[in-house]
Amino acid sequence: MPVRLADFPRVRYGMPGNAACPGCPETMGLRYVKMALGDNVVLVIPAGCSSVIQGYTPKSGINFPILNIVFASASSAAAGMEAAFEAQGKDATVVVWAGDGGTGDIGFQAMSGAAERNDNILYICADNEAYMNTGIQRSSLTPFGAWTTTTWTGKTEYKKNIPMIMIAHDVPYVATATVGYPQDFIDKLRKASKIKGFKYIHLLAPDPVGWKFDPSLTAKLGQLAVQTGLFPLFEYENGKLTVSVFSRLYRRPEKRVPIIEYIKVQGRYANLMKDPEKIKKLEEEIERQWKWIDILEKSSNPSNVASQAIKENK
16 A cells, blocks of 8 residues: 555654754655664665764764765675674665765765675665765766756766666666655665665655755655656566656656756756756756656566666766
């Protein structure tokens, strides 16, 4: 049955006085992780916003047991931790909680290795589309046209498609989610936790500071990313891709919210708003994503199709 947030107990998962910014999507996402998976969860967190949100040791602003680790080693540390728990006969869900820089850039080699070995961990990329903790620098997951402190006129490259890259690894489970649809995220977390092997969830995490929008709009931006078709919600499980219920309505162009409704409330797209040709390129990116999703749904060799989609994304 679909989850109802009202059915969960009123428990503090992010503690009062933590160091998160107003409207922080990572505290929202971590709350949903705890709601979905309960107390038997250990987080492995590489450098990033969530490292700071915790506050100073020995106190913590996040109600989880946490191993803080260097940028490049989160997946390998998590794999070792899970193997140790298994050897001791302990049942615990080991979760990597990493940003886009710690996933698509600095931490990619360890994540790819864990995926290739099919290590029994759950990897969640909290994707706020830049290196927010160190000053809003571009990452490979920063989208086309977006301002950062290192792309003043807007990024000229397209966003690296990590979910497709993980499908190309042929791991047991890959999903996309957003803090704008918590029920969908919680359902996927619960499903992933019951699967043996490497699981990957890509969580879009709109960042009020780096994206330059009003902090009250965090969840709304997560919803608009889906409703414009820019961020499709789907699951890939045992070789089959399924579009999630919250995205099905928006898979065809005539059903989508115009992309302008998404970008006009974000200051990072101020330069893009002045250039209709660049907006058109963003619309073409939406069509390209959905084209490959349509192909993947019907494919008998999804990892090969995902590889083709990655090549076209360049």
